[in-house]
Amino acid sequence: xxxxxxxxxxxxxxxxxxxxxxxxxxxxxxxxxxxxxxxxxxxxxxxxxxxxxxxxxxxxxxxxxxxxxxxxxxxxxxxxxxxxxxxxxxxxxxxxxxxxxxxxxxxxxxxxxxxxxxxxxxxxxxxxxxxxxxxxxxxxxxxxxxxxxxxxxxxxxxxxxxxxxxxxxxxxxxxxxxxxxxxxxxxxxxxxxxxxxxxxxxxxxxxxxxxxxxxxxxxxxxxxxxxxxxxxxxxxxxxxxxxxxxxxxxxxxxxxxxxxxxxxxxxxxxxxxxxxxxxxxxxxxxxxxxxxxxxxxxxxxxxxxxxxxxxxxxxxxxxxxxxxxxxxxxxxxxxxxxxxxxxxxxxxxxxxxxxxxxxxxx
Amino acid sequence: xxxxxxxxxxxxxxxxxxxxxxxxxxxxxxxxxxxxxxxxxxxxxxxxxxxxxxxxxxxxxxxxxxxxxxxxxxxxxxxxxxxxxxxxxxxxxxxxxxxxxxxxxxxxxxxxxxxxxxxxxxxxxxxxxxxxxxxxxxxxxxxxxxxxxxxxxxxxxxxxxxxxxxxxxxxxxxxxxxxxxxxxxxxxxxxxxxxxxxxxxxxxxxxxxxxxxxxxxxxxxxxxxxxxxxxxxxxxxxxxxxxxxxxxxxxxxxxxxxxxxxxxxxxxxxxxxxxxxxxxxxxxxxxxxxxxxxxxxxxxxxxxxxxxxxxxxxxxxxxxxxxxxxxxxxxx
Numbered sequence: 001x002x003x004x005x006x007x008x009x010x011x012x013x014x015x016x017x018x019x020x021x022x023x024x025x026x027x028x029x030x031x032x033x034x035x036x037x038x039x040x041x042x043x044x045x046x047x048x049x050x051x052x053x054x055x056x057x058x059x060x061x062x063x064x065x066x067x068x069x070x071x072x073x074x075x076x077x078x079x080x081x082x083x084x085x086x087x088x089x090x091x092x093x094x095x096x097x098x099x100x101x102x103x104x105x106x107x108x109x110x111x112x113x114x115x116x117x118x119x120x121x122x123x124x125x126x127x128x129x130x131x132x133x134x135x136x137x138x139x140x141x142x143x144x145x146x147x148x149x150x151x152x153x154x155x156x157x158x159x160x161x162x163x164x165x166x167x168x169x170x171x172x173x174x175x176x177x178x179x180x181x182x183x184x185x186x187x188x189x190x191x192x193x194x195x196x197x198x199x200x201x202x203x204x205x206x207x208x209x210x211x212x213x214x215x216x217x218x219x220x221x222x223x224x225x226x227x228x229x230x231x232x233x234x235x236x237x238x239x240x241x242x243x244x245x246x247x248x249x250x251x252x253x254x255x256x257x258x259x260x261x262x263x264x265x266x267x268x269x270x271x272x273x274x275x276x277x278x279x280x281x282x283x284x285x286x287x288x289x290x291x292x293x294x295x296x297x298x299x300x301x302x303x304x305x306x307x308x309x310x311x312x313x314x315x316x317x318x319x320x321x322x323x324x325x326x327x328x329x330x331x332x333x334x335x336x337x338x339x340x341x342x343x344x345x346x347x348x349x350x351x352x353x354x355x356x357x358x359x360x361x362x
Numbered sequence: 363x364x365x366x367x368x369x370x371x372x373x374x375x376x377x378x379x380x381x382x383x384x385x386x387x388x389x390x391x392x393x394x395x396x397x398x399x400x401x402x403x404x405x406x407x408x409x410x411x412x413x414x415x416x417x418x419x420x421x422x423x424x425x426x427x428x429x430x431x432x433x434x435x436x437x438x439x440x441x442x443x444x445x446x447x448x449x450x451x452x453x454x455x456x457x458x459x460x461x462x463x464x465x466x467x468x469x470x471x472x473x474x475x476x477x478x479x480x481x482x483x484x485x486x487x488x489x490x491x492x493x494x495x496x497x498x499x500x501x502x503x504x505x506x507x508x509x510x511x512x513x514x515x516x517x518x519x520x521x522x523x524x525x526x527x528x529x530x531x532x533x534x535x536x537x538x539x540x541x542x543x544x545x546x547x548x549x550x551x552x553x554x555x556x557x558x559x560x561x562x563x564x565x566x567x568x569x570x571x572x573x574x575x576x577x578x579x580x581x582x583x584x585x586x587x588x589x590x591x592x593x594x595x596x597x598x599x600x601x602x603x604x605x606x607x608x609x610x611x612x613x614x615x616x617x618x619x620x621x622x623x624x625x626x627x628x629x630x631x632x633x634x635x636x637x638x639x640x641x642x643x644x645x646x647x648x649x650x651x652x653x654x655x656x657x658x659x660x661x662x663x664x665x666x667x668x669x670x671x672x673x674x675x676x677x678x679x680x681x682x683x684x685x686x687x688x689x690x691x692x693x694x
Binding site for chain 1: 584586587589590591592593594595596597600604605608609
């Protein structure tokens with residue numbers, strides 16, 4: 001397996017940036033997810049790593065070797081496509097054997113290796129079929145087998161389960177993760193589904209508008225979003241964001257909602273905003289706690305039962321705020337609720353730069 | 363509600379087991395469609411049928427009024443077509459008649475018509491010319507068309523829109539308009555009445571068709587197939603050969619048939635640009651009209667013989683022509 005290193009890699013179409021210069025190091029055996037809405041440049045990045053798309057600037061290194069201008073076939077990587085891209089005129093067996101045959105492997109070696117991979121993915125009984133006769137999940141298993149068969153340096157996957165139905169998606173997600181662990185395979189995985197990214201990635205690269213917004217572990221991007229985009233994009237629902245006014249160690253959200261800052265936060269906001277100014281307060285839905293004498297007040301908009309918990313949708317200062325509450329408790333519409341925020345889980349953003357405000361100077 | 367339930371139950375049955383019972387309504391519709399298809403096919407086939415029967419008629423039967431549907435078939439037309447004959451004088455005829463048993467069946471047919479075979483007719487050479495010219499130009503047009511269609515489909519060719527239009531425009535002028543300049547050029551270049559000249563000309567005309575047709579077919583093949591092959595360790599050319607080509611077979615077969623039919627049937631250029639060495643049957647069959655009365659049987663035999671090679675090629679490729687319907691594994 002291998003490390004992949006991107007140094008100031010960019011892609012321009014004319015004057016338009018598809019990917020603005022980005023740095024990324026994928027370590028040996030790591031599972032990195034490129035996450036972002038469609039058109040954010042994540043697939044282009046993946047295609048540049050594979051060599052299917054040429055770069056317009058920067059360098060790509062695989063295991064320290066500069067492959068920026070190497071042909072895709074010389075990079076020793078495997079690519080799994082969203083729509084499988086199985087060769088329709090070949091059987092599953094022939095599809096899986098195809099990458100080995102390019103290397104001039106002996107017939108016996110090909111046979112043995114295909115059998116190994118097929119049993120790993122449990123598709124032995126499908127090997128004689130053409131792709132047209134396979135279900136979506138099985139197609140993707142064959143595509144994965146084709147990627148695995150060569151022992152490539154790295155796997156690049158472009159929304160590999162995006163085209164499957166919900167059931168198959170759950171199964172394949174688990175299977176891909178298991179394969180990754182078994183094969184200790186360096187993997188770069190593209191998706192627009194943040195749940196999938198959180199579940200699978202060792203690290204997540206959040207991208208938007210051709211720019212890397214944040215690189216971090218799932219916990220980091222969830223709890224410490226670098227900016228408003230990441231805060232909104234990660235999590236379901238996204239982070240609650242309420243605009244308020246900061247002055248004298250207090251954030252005023254509305255007439256009867258005043259959030260008292262800890263000394264650390266007060267210092268940070270003071271430094272960032274200089275005295276006073278507009279600020280955006282953010283917290284995850286599970287960080288809100290209903291307490292009778294809570295410092296914040298909001299009106300109940302609706303309440304949805306989510307099975308294990310209730311999601312309370314509150315209207316605060318024209319913003320809708322979601323708070324997770326235990327199942328049993330019911331709140332009538334229009335009632336006023338007071339709540340507090342877990343002090344460890346509150347975040348602040350500068351509305352002008354949209355960036356997160358950090359507590360300590362580094 | 364009950365009606366809805368009824369249909370859904372019926373559907374689940376048809377999914378579970380192969381269909382044995384088709385509803386009566388569907389059967390009637392099917393029968394009407396089949397009937398109409400047969401009628402249309404008959405109307406379209408009448409000229410071909412007429413030609414085929416005329417080819418086997420004797421001279422008298424061919425011009426009989428009303429036309430004979432039942433007649434004694436004879437190969438006279440084919441013999442007249444394929445053999446060069448001379449008319450026998452009375453004495454010679456009787457002499458031949460006397461040793462009739464020694465003659466081959468072909469000579470006997472000629473003798474019955476009062477003629478003697480003195481050699482192979484020009485028609486055989488003309489047919490050979492057609493095979494060379496139509497075959498050569500079709501192979502060239504499909505091969506070059508395939509490469510250029512692939513390039514137009516996959517690469518960012520500068521000015522590809524204009525280039526494609528230019529290629530298409532090669533076919534816009536009717537043959538009669540361009541034959542005279544081409545005739546003058548060909549005479550100067552020594553291409554007049556040569557196989558290579560006709561092959562080049564038909565290739566140019568067919569390229570417009572083949573580039574456009576094949577581009578359509580190649581556009582339908584997702585790029586991901588080649589991209590998969592590229593990362594699987596193959597070069598662009600290998601990916602083209604192993605992945606694109608097998609998936610474009612339907613298009614290649616269709617294009618081949620179209621190009622072949624055009625080159626095979628072409629009349630105007632062949633009439634103007636060939637005289638003897640490279641002349642093809644289309645301009646030479648009507649030339650039969652003038653010589654010693656109209657030999658309808660020979661003309662029909664010539665047309666029939668001319669038809670058969672194209673039918674054979676189309677028939678041989680039908681597997682690929684139909685395959686497009688069942689292939690269906692491409693998802694996009």
